Amino acid sequence: MRDFKKHTAKKVIEAIENNPQESRKEWLLWMMKRAGKKQGNITNYQFWQHNNKPIELWSTEVIKQKIDYIHSNPIESGFVTNPVDWKYSSARNFQGDHTILQIDETGFL
Numbered sequence: 001m002r003d004f005k006k007h008t009a010k011k012v013i014e015a016i017e018n019n020p021q022e023s024r025k026e027w028l029l030w031m032m033k034r035a036g037k038k039q040g041n042i043t044n045y046q047f048w049q050h051n052n053k054p055i056e057l058w059s060t061e062v063i064k065q066k067i068d069y070i071h072s073n074p075i076e077s078g079f080v081t082n083p084v085d086w087k088y089s090s091a092r093n094f095q096g097d098h099t100i101l102q103i104d105e106t107g108f109l
Contacts, residue, residue: 001052009047067094 016028029045036042039050057063071083071091083091093103 001054005048009045012047013045 013029013032016022016025019025022028032045032047035046036044039046055062055066057066067090071086071089074080074086074089075083080086083089084095084097088100090101090103092099093101
């Protein structure tokens with residue numbers, strides 16, 4: 001899990017830094033740098049939370065529950081009122097819209 005978090009954080013931060021079209025670049029980097037300063041073991045940016053509570057995806061029902069939870073996050077944050085309105089939500093895919101993300105019926109890329 002540690003290696004996965006380290007690798008993905010590095011790649012996402014690089015993608016943000018190197019994307020000239022990312023309108024929230026300065027804000028995102030500032031937020032991650034601010035979070036990193038609050039931790040003694042972070043040298044620059046903090047992307048992931050420090051807690052690690054993995055959940056085994058042992059059934060289709062559990063997987064669907066977690067996907068529904070992820071789809072509801074932009075609603076809970078007040079960004080949208082419908083999960084399909086979030087541009088990069090796979091909720092769009094579950095309604096047949098594959099224009100932004102390409103996933104299969106299980107929700108994987």
